[in-house]
Amino acid sequence: MSAARPADHDHTHCIADALTRADALCAERGARLTALRRQVLELVWTSHRPRGAYAILEDLSQREGKSTAPLTVYRALEFLVEQGLVHRIESLNAYIGCAAPGAVHSGQFLVCEACGNAVEIDDPRIRAAIDTTAAERGFRVNRPTVEVRGMCTDCQEKSP
Amino acid sequence: MSAARPADHDHTHCIADALTRADALCAERGARLTALRRQVLELVWTSHRPRGAYAILEDLSQREGKSTAPLTVYRALEFLVEQGLVHRIESLNAYIGCAAPGAVHSGQFLVCEACGNAVEIDDPRIRAAIDTTAAERGFRVNRPTVEVRGMCTDCQEKSP
């Protein structure tokens, strides 16, 4: 997967793809992907590393040539998360573009502590195990969060 | 489990147990559970709801009769987390007492969005599923975090 090999891929494709899919999805749903929201989405996609809201805020301010308020970014992020275009990485207080918007989101991530990249996965076995144990305890699952900290393949090769 | 039935149990037992186990574990390890750290642990155990560092800070200041600095609490929490006596709930930026200190910690929680209680679980199937999918992708697992938002049994009964 390209996201796991940041050095090997043309990231402009990732960004363009994400924007195209977002346009299509929002049009389909009648959701308003405004210029501001679209720009924030683009800035979230700057890399495959989760980005903090204030990093996005800085970029946005620079682009606009005027200082923007945090709320502006947070509201855009809220919209994007609701639409499933962006995920929040809880353990980092940061945001990352969704790899497969429109599909079911289980919210599972492999977060490399060395390079900072986060790869979204959707492993049905993890989800099944969560559902099973929750059912056994009478707990109704709403939003399962799985964030696995560790080291990705590339970084393991680099550091023995 | 008592944690899932907060109304039914004498919580002073939970607190006393937690402190006793902490004393024993730290003595065994040669770790210094100072008066301050012990007090912070007690305040984390105020309930079965994850507590924010600043809530603990307020309580501590009140007890001491003087205002305490955030760092004081954070340092104590850091120690307690290292010793496995307290867990951090990433999705809430909050801390909760460990239900089974001394045992292996996989860091799995069922968090009720209605009452705020968080129950720690340690389901080997979830852990196995995570290990399997990580291995398949060549990802080395360091710290898996599983936080399932949803509704506990009690709250489901109360709200139809």
Next chain:
DNA sequence: CGGGGCGATGTTATAGAGTAACAGCATGTC
């Protein structure tokens, strides 16, 4: 075409979460 309503954005202020750098104290060890 005009008004009404609603959702999006702007503004200001504030709360909550966490860390850096440095000073001082206590506790055990030799």
Next chain:
DNA sequence: GACATGCTGTTACTCTATAACATCGCCCCG
């Protein structure tokens, strides 16, 4: 008793996030 180490205190600061309220713009309906 002197030292070393680790715990605690102090001050200041950064980052993350939200509240409350004003305004703008667009679409719909009459």
